[in-house]
Amino acid sequence: MNTVVLLKRVPDLVEDLEVDSSGTALDSEHLKLTLNEFDDHALEQALLLKEGGGGEVTAVALDSEDVDKMLFTALAKGADRALKITGTGAVNGTSELAEVFAQALGSVNYDLVLTGVQASDDIDGQLAPTVAAKLSVPCIEVITGVEAGDGSVTVHKEYAGGVLAEFEMTLPGVLGIQAAAQSPRYAPVSKVRQIQDSATLDEVAGAGGDNGKFSIVVMTPPETGEGAQMLESVEELIAVLDSKGVI
Amino acid sequence: MSQDVLVVAEHGQGKFDDITFEMLGAGKALAAQTGGACVVALIGGSDLASQLGAADKVVTVDGEGLENFNPESHSAALAAIVESTSPRVVMIGYTSMGMDLASALSVKADMALAASCLEVQAGDTVTAVSQLYGGKLNVKTDLGAGPCVVSMLAGSSPADAGKGDGAPATETVAAPATDGKVRFVRLIEPEAGDVDITAQDILVAIGRGIGTKDDIEVAEELAEELDAAIAASRPIVDSGWLPKNRQVGKSGVKVTPKVYIALGISGAPEHIEGMKGAATIIAINTDKNAPIFNVAHYGMVEDLFDVCEELTEELQDR
Amino acid sequence: MTERYNLTVNTGREKDQSFVEKESAVIEGIDVSGRWNRMFVPREIQDYDLTNMHKLTAIPGAESMGWCYQCAQCMPACPVDTAGGDYGPRKIFRRLELGMDLLDSRDLWLCTTCANCLRVCPKEVDMIKIMPVARAAAVLEGNVPAELLEMFQNVAEYGNPMGQSARKRAAWIRKSDAEIRVLPKDPGPVDVLWFVGDFYAYHGRGVDAANAMARVFNALDVDFGVLGADERTDGDSQRLAGEPGLYEELAEHNIEQFKQHEHERIVVSGPHAYNAIKNEYPAMGGEFEVEHYTQFLADQIDELKPLLTGSFGNRKVTFHDPCYLGRHNGEYDAPRDLLEAVPDLDLIEMYRCKEQGYCCGGGGGGMWLDGFAAEQQSERLSENRVKEAVMVGADVLAVCCPYEVSRFEDAVKSTNNDGKLEVLDIIEILDQCMGA
Ligand SMILES: Cc1cc2nc3c(=O)[nH]c(=O)nc-3n(C[C@H](O)[C@H](O)[C@H](O)COP(=O)(O)OP(=O)(O)OC[C@H]3O[C@@H](n4cnc5c(N)ncnc54)[C@H](O)[C@@H]3O)c2cc1C
Numbered sequence A: 001m002n003t004v005v006l007l008k009r010v011p012d013l014v015e016d017l018e019v020d021s022s023g024t025a026l027d028s029e030h031l032k033l034t035l036n037e038f039d040d041h042a043l044e045q046a047l048l049l050k051e052g053g054g055g056e057v058t059a060v061a062l063d064s065e066d067v068d069k070m071l072f073t074a075l076a077k078g079a080d081r082a083l084k085i086t087g088t089g090a091v092n093g094t095s096e097l098a099e100v101f102a103q104a105l106g107s108v109n110y111d112l113v114l115t116g117v118q119a120s121d122d123i124d125g126q127l128a129p130t131v132a133a134k135l136s137v138p139c140i141e142v143i144t145g146v147e148a149g150d151g152s153v154t155v156h157k158e159y160a161g162g163v164l165a166e167f168e169m170t171l172p173g174v175l176g177i178q179a180a181a182q183s184p185r186y187a188p189v190s191k192v193r194q195i196q197d198s199a200t201l202d203e204v205a206g207a208g209g210d211n212g213k214f215s216i217v218v219m220t221p222p223e224t225g226e227g228a229q230m231l232e233s234v235e236e237l238i239a240v241l242d243s244k245g246v247i
Numbered sequence B: 001m002s003q004d005v006l007v008v009a010e011h012g013q014g015k016f017d018d019i020t021f022e023m024l025g026a027g028k029a030l031a032a033q034t035g036g037a038c039v040v041a042l043i044g045g046s047d048l049a050s051q052l053g054a055a056d057k058v059v060t061v062d063g064e065g066l067e068n069f070n071p072e073s074h075s076a077a078l079a080a081i082v083e084s085t086s087p088r089v090v091m092i093g094y095t096s097m098g099m100d101l102a103s104a105l106s107v108k109a110d111m112a113l114a115a116s117c118l119e120v121q122a123g124d125t126v127t128a129v130s131q132l133y134g135g136k137l138n139v140k141t142d143l144g145a146g147p148c149v150v151s152m153l154a155g156s157s158p159a160d161a162g163k164g165d166g167a168p169a170t171e172t173v174a175a176p177a178t179d180g181k182v183r184f185v186r187l188i189e190p191e192a193g194d195v196d197i198t199a200q201d202i203l204v205a206i207g208r209g210i211g212t213k214d215d216i217e218v219a220e221e222l223a224e225e226l227d228a229a230i231a232a233s234r235p236i237v238d239s240g241w242l243p244k245n246r247q248v249g250k251s252g253v254k255v256t257p258k259v260y261i262a263l264g265i266s267g268a269p270e271h272i273e274g275m276k277g278a279a280t281i282i283a284i285n286t287d288k289n290a291p292i293f294n295v296a297h298y299g300m301v302e303d304l305f306d307v308c309e310e311l312t313e314e315l316q317d318r
Numbered sequence C: 001m002t003e004r005y006n007l008t009v010n011t012g013r014e015k016d017q018s019f020v021e022k023e024s025a026v027i028e029g030i031d032v033s034g035r036w037n038r039m040f041v042p043r044e045i046q047d048y049d050l051t052n053m054h055k056l057t058a059i060p061g062a063e064s065m066g067w068c069y070q071c072a073q074c075m076p077a078c079p080v081d082t083a084g085g086d087y088g089p090r091k092i093f094r095r096l097e098l099g100m101d102l103l104d105s106r107d108l109w110l111c112t113t114c115a116n117c118l119r120v121c122p123k124e125v126d127m128i129k130i131m132p133v134a135r136a137a138a139v140l141e142g143n144v145p146a147e148l149l150e151m152f153q154n155v156a157e158y159g160n161p162m163g164q165s166a167r168k169r170a171a172w173i174r175k176s177d178a179e180i181r182v183l184p185k186d187p188g189p190v191d192v193l194w195f196v197g198d199f200y201a202y203h204g205r206g207v208d209a210a211n212a213m214a215r216v217f218n219a220l221d222v223d224f225g226v227l228g229a230d231e232r233t234d235g236d237s238q239r240l241a242g243e244p245g246l247y248e249e250l251a252e253h254n255i256e257q258f259k260q261h262e263h264e265r266i267v268v269s270g271p272h273a274y275n276a277i278k279n280e281y282p283a284m285g286g287e288f289e290v291e292h293y294t295q296f297l298a299d300q301i302d303e304l305k306p307l308l309t310g311s312f313g314n315r316k317v318t319f320h321d322p323c324y325l326g327r328h329n330g331e332y333d334a335p336r337d338l339l340e341a342v343p344d345l346d347l348i349e350m351y352r353c354k355e356q357g358y359c360c361g362g363g364g365g366g367m368w369l370d371g372f373a374a375e376q377q378s379e380r381l382s383e384n385r386v387k388e389a390v391m392v393g394a395d396v397l398a399v400c401c402p403y404e405v406s407r408f409e410d411a412v413k414s415t416n417n418d419g420k421l422e423v424l425d426i427i428e429i430l431d432q433c434m435g436a
């Protein structure tokens, strides 16, 4: 089974995010990008499938800051091939990104496409179902378990409260991975450096075009004061719990 | 395109999830802005329609393979309802099921989409506020005049507003055929006792302030009322009062619940490393200078036992 | 003419025993023919499958593991064994004989590289060399405890083990009441390039010590600067924990920074950075004059003393020798000189001090194996140490390694010694007694 993993770089939430003077975009000066944590799980799941039953794993990403290192890391972890989509410039939202990925997948031979269940900057929806809809293949989101079958996969989808639903999906198809069967492996730096010297990244020119159907009006940090807001009574505490929708 | 708001009901195992009523409440408010009706799409489980009294109309699709959620057939059914009702705004939960439906609908019906929404407004255009970047930024988007899809965060509006006694008109749409590429097999209930604190929405975390093993009961009672799991700082696990998989922190697990209630935890950096990602942190500690208050969003300088007991009682009375 | 005897060994099993004897032999006129000169051919007592032993000792750097002759000198020296870890080089050797694969064993991760066994080992079985290379092999195979792996990931991504923003490394400086020159913003030659370190920059209690250091430097009119956000973790713990590639990346980065700013010497807050810069960076092309802060300040004790106008209230203070300042680098006096210079400070020694100092458990990556080690031992090394400090009657446990304040403060709580023992960095004691 050949698996393609779509990797996306997202703003690193360890850093403070600042909005630029337009009020509608992140200030790129202090922006640090990092691999979407769920995509890392998708890659791990792909590698586990390969180790369990063979096939090739191809990691695909859009050209962006530090993307080479990320793709070499994927190779060091065990991916067979890394594909970098170049020349698209900034991509506006999930829908446009999915279009670019869908186009690029035209040149790749795959059975299964894996990507993270969501990303912290998914303004207009999740990548997995959007790509699947554009490719007209089936998709299931929030996957915590994948088993390869003959021309199909059996998967576990997670609902609230830890209930799982088991599905069978005919391939080709797309899965949005919530968690791989084990936590993503670590690629020792010496190995990444070695791969960097010996392996090459494949490149393909991106095609897609702007089809974002939304525009950003404004980005604002939610209102929070400095330090904790002190509560004086259990009534106030209940009001807080209520406002968070947990009671 | 009509001016209607279509709320996609979510249900499982014979009952509606809270998000359905939350969206129904929000959907009615939105329909008041558009001047249209608030219509509920009920896929599978039409026998539940009587609980949707607050809706103006309920459109159901029933048929084989729709009893249990199935991304493929439910997507197709939703597309059929959207086609027949042609709403201006479709509201879907930002949930496990909703994630399968919203993006697929947006692509197939060529509708704009805003995900992870806290609120939606309609005037000449529809605007939505999405909670993104791990809660660090709210992003307001303009989705154009419509039609559009919004996926709503659980807890973004009160469920009470979506409950009512009316008897809405019911309409039925035929279930469309699908390719059967996705097949539901079964539901698997989580094994009892096997709590994964990294996957919980609410955690009640206890620290050394709890004092003795027997007193953990007080926190457990609160956790039960809140439908929460119990987590702990390392000393509690070290003492063998709770298993290792409940330990939050540097040498434990990292958790990101919606609400983290820290009871008698001082807030050592090693502990904070594990829970700073929680969306809301509430700390209860007798020491007003405890460092936990530096990371908490809400704090209470009180004896944890007093707070726990009072809160548990209040919750029981509700 | 070798014959075979059948001997019954005390296991009840029959064993072959070969011997040789000369039919006729006369030595100095005495006839020792036949059985009188019989010599047994050394009996094969190693019926062991030594594959895993050889696999380990074939790794360059790990050869000395095979030299152990089971004398057991190391056993009472090993702090992990003392803390109930069932551990030590002798035990590791024996388990290797019995077929253990060290690369896939809990034994690979318990050593703190404290070097106490090496101090006593007649055969120079060198865990300080064995552990990093064996661990590196295991890391390549993907055998790493989760806690440690997370640390590697944090360091690779952010340059610090806490996984905090690299930019925020300088955040404490903005809030400090001391005058601190941040070299990337305010370049120019300085006498001292102060390598602040992760714990001083990011850990709450470390920041207290960092501020104390800056105030003491100010009081002494030290001409110093820091790298601010351009500093990265020194890499020694990553190297010892089995991530040499990461270590090299960090060392290359820091060396480049050191070369960019003209300075007379580097002063470090911690023994691990000291060890890295002094003993490891030269091989990476970074030769620098480096001093631990206690050494730097002890050299100026005459200027320092008049500033120590406060009183330490006759509190009893005991000092914990950090392995990487003491045993690894031979410095036992500088910290003690500083403590002795503090007015009304009663310095007492623990039983295990100086060359025989007991390890806190944080070295060699132990700082990021806390949960793992705690499950394998009956207590943490830091807990064992705190109990000793209490036992000798100390009010204060003085330290000069940034890992230790957090480790020991935590151990004070977990051994229920809250309120009995205070943990302070030496720099905090000096700062407190500077009156101000
Ligand atoms: C290498 C290392 C790894 C570590 N890993 C972890 C880890 O993974 N997770 C972790 O949690 N810790 C970890 N620690 C330990 C950490 O440093 C702290 O010691 C620990 O978190 C303290 O736990 P605590 O807050 O429960 O206890 P304490 O610090 O003793 O705090 C108890 C708090 O309870 C309050 N209190 C007391 N009575 C009451 C009452 N009746 N009502 C309300 N409040 C009350 C007190 O004011 C105090 O603030 C680690 C330490 C090290 C050195």
Ligand code: SF4
Pocket: C077, C078, C079, C080, C081, C088, C089, C110, C111, C112, C113, C114, C115, C116, C117, C118, C127, C128
């Ligand atoms: S270096 Fe220290 S911890 Fe490691 S085996 Fe030797 S004595 Fe034990």
Ligand code: SF4
Pocket: C067, C068, C069, C070, C071, C072, C073, C074, C075, C089, C090, C093, C120, C121, C122, C123, C124, C125
């Ligand atoms: S001291 Fe050296 S030779 Fe003796 S048992 Fe220990 S490791 Fe072996």
